[in-house]
Amino acid sequence: xxxxxxxxxxxxxxxxxxxxxxxxxxxxxxxxxxxxxxxxxxxxxxxxxxxxxxxxxxxxxxxxxxxxxxxxxxxxxxxxxxxxxxxxxxxxxxxxxxxxxxxxxxxxxxxx
Amino acid sequence: xxxxxxxxxxxxxxxxxxxxxxxxxxxxxxxxxxxxxxxxxxxxxxxxxxxxxxxxxxxxxxxxxxxxxxxxxxxxxxxxxxxxxxxxxxxxxxxxxxxxxxxxxxxxxxxxxx
Numbered sequence: 065x066x067x068x069x070x071x072x073x074x075x076x077x078x079x080x081x082x083x084x085x086x087x088x089x090x091x092x093x094x095x096x097x098x099x100x101x102x103x104x105x106x107x108x109x110x111x112x113x114x115x116x117x118x119x120x121x122x123x124x125x126x127x128x129x130x131x132x133x134x135x136x137x138x139x140x141x142x143x144x145x146x147x148x149x150x151x152x153x154x155x156x157x158x159x160x161x162x163x164x165x166x167x168x169x170x171x172x173x174x175x176x
Numbered sequence: 177x178x179x180x181x182x183x184x185x186x187x188x189x190x191x192x193x194x195x196x197x198x199x200x201x202x203x204x205x206x207x208x209x210x211x212x213x214x215x216x217x218x219x220x221x222x223x224x225x226x227x228x229x230x231x232x233x234x235x236x237x238x239x240x241x242x243x244x245x246x247x248x249x250x251x252x253x254x255x256x257x258x259x260x261x262x263x264x265x266x267x268x269x270x271x272x273x274x275x276x277x278x279x280x281x282x283x284x285x286x287x288x289x290x
Contacts, residue, residue: 068219095276097277099280104185104282105282106182106266106280106281106282106283107220107266107280109277112277114276122277154219154220156220158276160276161208161270161276162208162225162227164208164210164212164222164225164268164270164278165212165220165222165278166222167212167219167220167221168219169218169219170217170218170219
Protein backbone atom coordinates (compact mmCIF):
# COMPACT_ATOMS: atom_id res chain seq x y z
CA UNK A 65 0.00 0.00 0.00
CA UNK A 66 1.40 3.38 -0.99
CA UNK A 67 2.14 5.73 1.84
CA UNK A 68 3.00 9.24 2.83
CA UNK A 69 4.46 9.29 6.32
CA UNK A 70 4.71 12.35 8.53
CA UNK A 71 7.15 11.83 11.33
CA UNK A 72 5.05 13.24 14.17
CA UNK A 73 1.31 13.27 14.85
CA UNK A 74 1.52 15.84 17.64
CA UNK A 75 4.19 18.41 18.45
CA UNK A 76 4.42 21.12 21.08
CA UNK A 77 7.10 23.75 20.57
CA UNK A 78 8.02 27.04 22.20
CA UNK A 79 7.87 30.42 20.52
CA UNK A 80 11.12 31.17 18.71
CA UNK A 81 12.18 27.55 18.27
CA UNK A 82 13.24 26.21 14.89
CA UNK A 83 10.86 23.42 13.97
CA UNK A 84 11.32 20.65 11.41
CA UNK A 85 8.36 18.71 10.02
CA UNK A 86 9.36 15.66 8.01
CA UNK A 87 7.47 13.94 5.24
CA UNK A 88 8.48 10.78 3.39
CA UNK A 89 6.70 9.06 0.50
CA UNK A 90 7.40 5.61 -0.90
CA UNK A 91 5.68 6.01 -4.28
CA UNK A 92 8.50 7.60 -6.29
CA UNK A 93 6.33 10.68 -6.84
CA UNK A 94 8.04 13.78 -8.17
CA UNK A 95 5.49 16.24 -6.78
CA UNK A 96 5.24 16.99 -3.07
CA UNK A 97 3.26 19.60 -1.18
CA UNK A 98 2.89 21.15 2.26
CA UNK A 99 -0.45 22.57 3.38
CA UNK A 100 -1.74 23.93 6.63
CA UNK A 101 -5.32 23.34 7.69
CA UNK A 102 -7.25 25.73 9.92
CA UNK A 103 -10.96 25.70 10.83
CA UNK A 104 -13.02 27.69 8.35
CA UNK A 105 -10.03 28.32 6.06
CA UNK A 106 -9.68 24.92 4.46
CA UNK A 107 -6.27 23.89 3.18
CA UNK A 108 -3.74 26.55 2.26
CA UNK A 109 -0.63 25.76 0.25
CA UNK A 110 2.65 26.71 1.90
CA UNK A 111 5.31 25.28 -0.45
CA UNK A 112 5.57 22.65 -3.12
CA UNK A 113 8.25 20.87 -5.08
CA UNK A 114 8.24 19.28 -8.52
CA UNK A 115 11.72 17.78 -8.31
CA UNK A 116 14.70 17.21 -6.07
CA UNK A 117 16.26 20.45 -4.89
CA UNK A 118 13.44 22.38 -6.48
CA UNK A 119 10.91 24.41 -4.49
CA UNK A 120 8.22 26.93 -5.19
CA UNK A 121 6.25 29.20 -2.89
CA UNK A 122 2.59 28.55 -2.38
CA UNK A 123 0.01 30.99 -1.11
CA UNK A 124 1.32 31.47 2.44
CA UNK A 125 5.11 30.89 2.50
CA UNK A 126 5.97 33.60 5.02
CA UNK A 127 7.70 32.20 8.08
CA UNK A 128 8.38 28.85 6.43
CA UNK A 129 11.07 27.25 4.30
CA UNK A 130 11.46 23.78 2.79
CA UNK A 131 14.13 21.30 1.85
CA UNK A 132 14.07 18.51 -0.71
CA UNK A 133 17.46 16.83 -0.89
CA UNK A 134 16.05 13.43 -1.88
CA UNK A 135 13.06 12.57 -4.02
CA UNK A 136 11.21 10.77 -1.25
CA UNK A 137 11.64 13.38 1.48
CA UNK A 138 10.19 16.87 1.74
CA UNK A 139 10.81 18.82 4.93
CA UNK A 140 8.98 21.90 6.17
CA UNK A 141 10.95 24.26 8.39
CA UNK A 142 9.55 26.91 10.69
CA UNK A 143 12.52 29.24 11.10
CA UNK A 144 11.26 30.82 14.32
CA UNK A 145 7.97 29.37 15.49
CA UNK A 146 5.20 31.74 16.45
CA UNK A 147 1.82 31.13 18.06
CA UNK A 148 0.01 31.94 14.80
CA UNK A 149 1.69 28.89 13.28
CA UNK A 150 -0.28 26.62 15.57
CA UNK A 151 -2.13 24.46 13.05
CA UNK A 152 -2.55 21.07 11.41
CA UNK A 153 0.14 20.52 8.79
CA UNK A 154 -0.55 18.13 5.93
CA UNK A 155 1.98 16.73 3.51
CA UNK A 156 0.93 15.26 0.17
CA UNK A 157 2.53 13.74 -2.88
CA UNK A 158 1.29 13.35 -6.43
CA UNK A 159 2.26 11.36 -9.51
CA UNK A 160 0.40 13.59 -11.94
CA UNK A 161 -2.34 16.16 -12.19
CA UNK A 162 -4.89 13.47 -13.03
CA UNK A 163 -4.07 11.30 -10.02
CA UNK A 164 -4.69 13.89 -7.34
CA UNK A 165 -2.85 13.69 -4.05
CA UNK A 166 -1.97 11.08 -1.48
CA UNK A 167 -1.92 12.67 1.96
CA UNK A 168 -0.07 11.89 5.14
CA UNK A 169 -1.93 11.66 8.44
CA UNK A 170 -0.99 15.19 9.45
CA UNK A 171 1.03 16.82 12.21
CA UNK A 172 -0.84 18.89 14.75
CA UNK A 173 1.61 21.55 15.88
CA UNK A 174 1.02 23.70 18.93
CA UNK A 175 3.33 26.67 19.54
CA UNK A 176 3.24 27.97 23.10
CA UNK B 177 -6.91 32.40 -10.96
CA UNK B 178 -8.88 29.38 -9.90
CA UNK B 179 -11.04 29.10 -6.83
CA UNK B 180 -13.37 26.65 -5.14
CA UNK B 181 -16.38 27.52 -3.01
CA UNK B 182 -18.14 25.02 -0.80
CA UNK B 183 -21.46 26.59 -0.08
CA UNK B 184 -22.16 24.97 3.28
CA UNK B 185 -19.71 24.84 6.16
CA UNK B 186 -21.84 22.39 8.15
CA UNK B 187 -24.52 19.93 7.07
CA UNK B 188 -26.39 18.02 9.79
CA UNK B 189 -28.57 15.14 8.62
CA UNK B 190 -30.29 12.13 10.11
CA UNK B 191 -29.15 8.62 9.33
CA UNK B 192 -30.61 7.15 6.13
CA UNK B 193 -31.54 10.61 4.80
CA UNK B 194 -30.17 11.85 1.47
CA UNK B 195 -27.48 14.51 1.44
CA UNK B 196 -25.95 16.94 -1.03
CA UNK B 197 -22.71 18.81 -0.42
CA UNK B 198 -22.35 21.71 -2.81
CA UNK B 199 -19.20 22.79 -4.60
CA UNK B 200 -18.71 25.51 -7.18
CA UNK B 201 -15.48 26.38 -8.91
CA UNK B 202 -14.12 29.07 -11.16
CA UNK B 203 -11.52 28.50 -13.83
CA UNK B 204 -10.67 29.82 -17.25
CA UNK B 205 -9.23 26.47 -18.36
CA UNK B 206 -10.42 22.90 -18.37
CA UNK B 207 -10.20 21.31 -14.96
CA UNK B 208 -9.96 18.09 -13.08
CA UNK B 209 -12.23 17.92 -10.03
CA UNK B 210 -11.86 15.96 -6.82
CA UNK B 211 -13.68 15.23 -3.60
CA UNK B 212 -11.67 14.26 -0.54
CA UNK B 213 -12.90 13.03 2.84
CA UNK B 214 -11.22 13.59 6.18
CA UNK B 215 -12.24 11.48 9.17
CA UNK B 216 -11.42 12.84 12.65
CA UNK B 217 -7.70 13.03 13.39
CA UNK B 218 -6.73 11.67 10.00
CA UNK B 219 -5.35 12.96 6.73
CA UNK B 220 -7.46 13.41 3.62
CA UNK B 221 -8.46 10.47 1.45
CA UNK B 222 -9.53 10.64 -2.18
CA UNK B 223 -13.26 9.92 -2.48
CA UNK B 224 -13.80 10.38 -6.21
CA UNK B 225 -12.61 12.42 -9.16
CA UNK B 226 -13.74 13.74 -12.53
CA UNK B 227 -11.22 13.87 -15.34
CA UNK B 228 -13.26 13.59 -18.52
CA UNK B 229 -16.02 11.55 -20.13
CA UNK B 230 -19.18 10.75 -18.18
CA UNK B 231 -20.17 13.67 -16.01
CA UNK B 232 -21.41 11.39 -13.23
CA UNK B 233 -18.70 9.73 -11.15
CA UNK B 234 -19.15 7.33 -8.27
CA UNK B 235 -17.20 6.19 -5.24
CA UNK B 236 -17.09 2.70 -3.78
CA UNK B 237 -19.08 3.68 -0.68
CA UNK B 238 -22.19 5.07 -2.40
CA UNK B 239 -21.28 8.71 -2.98
CA UNK B 240 -21.60 10.25 -6.42
CA UNK B 241 -20.80 13.63 -7.91
CA UNK B 242 -21.91 15.28 -11.12
CA UNK B 243 -19.79 17.63 -13.14
CA UNK B 244 -21.87 20.49 -14.54
CA UNK B 245 -19.78 22.65 -16.83
CA UNK B 246 -22.44 25.28 -17.49
CA UNK B 247 -23.00 25.84 -13.78
CA UNK B 248 -19.34 25.24 -12.87
CA UNK B 249 -20.43 22.88 -10.14
CA UNK B 250 -19.38 19.49 -8.81
CA UNK B 251 -21.89 18.63 -6.09
CA UNK B 252 -21.49 15.50 -3.98
CA UNK B 253 -24.55 13.38 -3.19
CA UNK B 254 -25.50 10.25 -1.34
CA UNK B 255 -29.05 8.86 -1.33
CA UNK B 256 -28.84 7.39 2.19
CA UNK B 257 -26.13 8.31 4.69
CA UNK B 258 -24.72 6.29 7.58
CA UNK B 259 -23.29 7.35 10.91
CA UNK B 260 -19.88 6.34 9.56
CA UNK B 261 -20.12 9.04 6.87
CA UNK B 262 -19.61 11.71 9.53
CA UNK B 263 -16.48 13.54 8.39
CA UNK B 264 -15.27 16.68 6.70
CA UNK B 265 -15.46 16.79 2.93
CA UNK B 266 -13.27 18.88 0.68
CA UNK B 267 -13.80 19.77 -2.96
CA UNK B 268 -10.69 20.52 -5.02
CA UNK B 269 -9.82 21.63 -8.54
CA UNK B 270 -6.71 21.17 -10.64
CA UNK B 271 -6.41 23.33 -13.72
CA UNK B 272 -3.95 23.24 -16.58
CA UNK B 273 -2.12 26.37 -15.56
CA UNK B 274 -1.56 25.16 -12.01
CA UNK B 275 0.51 22.11 -12.77
CA UNK B 276 -0.16 19.40 -10.24
CA UNK B 277 -1.41 21.74 -7.57
CA UNK B 278 -4.89 21.38 -6.14
CA UNK B 279 -6.96 24.32 -4.98
CA UNK B 280 -9.23 23.31 -2.11
CA UNK B 281 -12.53 24.61 -0.87
CA UNK B 282 -13.05 25.50 2.77
CA UNK B 283 -14.58 22.15 3.62
CA UNK B 284 -18.05 20.94 4.62
CA UNK B 285 -18.55 19.19 7.92
CA UNK B 286 -21.12 16.41 7.51
CA UNK B 287 -22.67 15.30 10.77
CA UNK B 288 -24.94 12.25 10.61
CA UNK B 289 -27.22 11.82 13.60
CA UNK B 290 -29.09 8.65 14.62
